[in-house]
Amino acid sequence: MSPARPRSLSVAALAVAALLAAAAPAVQAAPTAEAALAAAPDIPLANVKAHLTQLQSIATANSGNRAHGRAGYKASVDYVKAKLDAAGYTTALQQFTSGGATGYNLIADWPGGDPNKVLMAGSHLDSVTSGAGINDNGSGSAAVLETALAVSRAQLAPDKHLRFAWWGAEELGLVGSKYYVNNLATAERSKLAGYLNFDMIGSPNPGYFVYDDDPVIEQTFKDYYAGLSIPTEIETEGDGRSDHAPFKNAGVPVGGLFSGADYTKTSAQAQKWGGTAGQAFDRCYHSSCDTTANINDTALDRNSDAIAHAVWTLSAGTTTPPTGTVFSNTADVAVPDNGAAVTSPVSVTGRTGNAPSALKVAVDIKHTYRGDLVVDLLAPDGTAYRLKNSSGSDSADNVIATYTVNASSETANGTWKLQVRDVAAQDTGYIDSWGLTF
Numbered sequence: 383m384s385p386a387r388p389r390s391l392s393v394a395a396l397a398v399a400a401l402l403a404a405a406a407p408a409v410q411a412a413p414t415a416e417a418a419l420a421a422a423p424d425i426p427l428a429n430v431k432a433h434l435t436q437l438q439s440i441a442t443a444n445s446g447n448r449a450h451g452r453a454g455y456k457a458s459v460d461y462v463k464a465k466l467d468a469a470g471y472t473t474a475l476q477q478f479t480s481g482g483a484t485g486y487n488l489i490a491d492w493p494g495g496d497p498n499k500v501l502m503a504g505s506h507l508d509s510v511t512s513g514a515g516i517n518d519n520g521s522g523s524a525a526v527l528e529t530a531l532a533v534s535r536a537q538l539a540p541d542k543h544l545r546f547a548w549w550g551a552e553e554l555g556l557v558g559s560k561y562y563v564n565n566l567a568t569a570e571r572s573k574l575a576g577y578l579n580f581d582m583i584g585s586p587n588p589g590y591f592v593y594d595d596d597p598v599i600e601q602t603f604k605d606y607y608a609g610l611s612i613p614t615e616i617e618t619e620g621d622g623r624s625d626h627a628p629f630k631n632a633g634v635p636v637g638g639l640f641s642g643a644d645y646t647k648t649s650a651q652a653q654k655w656g657g658t659a660g661q662a663f664d665r666c667y668h669s670s671c672d673t674t675a676n677i678n679d680t681a682l683d684r685n686s687d688a689i690a691h692a693v694w695t696l697s698a699g700t701t702t703p704p705t706g707t708v709f710s711n712t713a714d715v716a717v718p719d720n721g722a723a724v725t726s727p728v729s730v731t732g733r734t735g736n737a738p739s740a741l742k743v744a745v746d747i748k749h750t751y752r753g754d755l756v757v758d759l760l761a762p763d764g765t766a767y768r769l770k771n772s773s774g775s776d777s778a779d780n781v782i783a784t785y786t787v788n789a790s791s792e793t794a795n796g797t798w799k800l801q802v803r804d805v806a807a808q809d810t811g812y813i814d815s816w817g818l819t820f
Contacts, residue, residue, distance in 0.1 A: 451483025749811025762796025
C-alpha cells in the first residue's frame, strides 16, 4: 500500500457511516442457473502460503526486496505469469517507465464470458525497497493468484468475462494501475463492470475492513462475513491509497478488502476481532520485518475465501442493488465561512427507472451555528431540492437529520450531490457524511 496521507474521521462520522451501512439489506445476486449450482470453492490456505514462500525466496535472492525496477520485482512477475500460463490464461505484460526504470503490469484473461461486461480483480505485486513485502502486498497478490487458479481448476464459465491483474510501482504512487486505466480506450473502459482490489489482507493484528465504494460490491463482501458471524468495518485507513483509486476516478465500480496497516487497533476492535489493542494492525508495515512471519493465517484464509466468493458471485449474471440500498459518501468536505457553496457527490448505479417519491436523504454536517447553512440536494440533471433554509434564530450546532424528497421525476442512476452554503460570518464546519436510500 502506498504511503499514508493524513486524514481524520470523527467518531460521529464513523457512527453515521455504520448506521447507513446497517440500513442496507443483503444484496441478492442474480446468477445464471448454471452458475448458481456452483458455489465458490474454499481457497486452500496452504496454496496461498506456498505462493508467499516463493515471493519471500525471490526477495531473499534479490537484495531482500521485490521493488519496482529491481530484479526481485521482475522475478515475481515471472513467477505469477508462469502459474497463469500453465492454467490456461491469456497473459500480457504491460510495460511502463517510472523513475527511469521499466515497470510491468501483468494482465490475465480467462477465456469466455461477455466481453462487454468485464469483472476485474487485482493487487499490487511490488514491495518497498526496505523489505520483502509479504503482507504488503504479497498477501493480496497470492490470494488473487490462487483465486485465478481456482477458476481454472473449476473450469468456471461465468456470464461476465474475468480479468485478473498484478500492478507494478504501486508503492511509488499507483503508477502501474494509473498507466493501465489511462491507456484503456474509452470503449474498453466502459466495458468494465467492476474492479476488486486486495491490498494487505493478512495483517498480523488484523481487522476486517470493507471498501465503502460501489454498494453491490460492498454488500457482497459484507454478506460473506455476516455468514461467518464476523463483523466488518468500513475501510478508511487506505482510502484512495491503493490501486482501486484510478478505476474509481474513471467511473468504474470498485470495492475490496483490507486487514489494516499502521493505524492502531482500538479496544473495541480487539474485543470483536481479537488481537492486541493499542498496537498497529501491521507493526512491520513498509519495514524489513514484513516477511512470511508477518502473516495472520486466519485473516489470510478468510479474506482469500471472500475473494473467491466475490469473483464467483459478481461474475454470474447481473447484480442489482435491492430496494433500500444506501449510497453514501463519508469523505469530509470543508464548508467555507460565509463563502461559496460546496458539494459532496454520491454515484448511484445499478438502478432502473426513476428515483423514489419518498427519497431519504441522511445528512451529517458538523457546524458551530447551523442557522447559517443552506442545504440542497442536487439531482444528476442539476435540479435542486431544498432540504434546509438558513435561519438567524436557529443557533444549535450541526445538521444531523434525514430529509424526505419527492424525486420521482429524476432518473435514479447518476451523480447526486449534497450542496451546502454558509451564508453568514464567524462560524465554520464541514460535511461529515451523507447518503441516499434507494
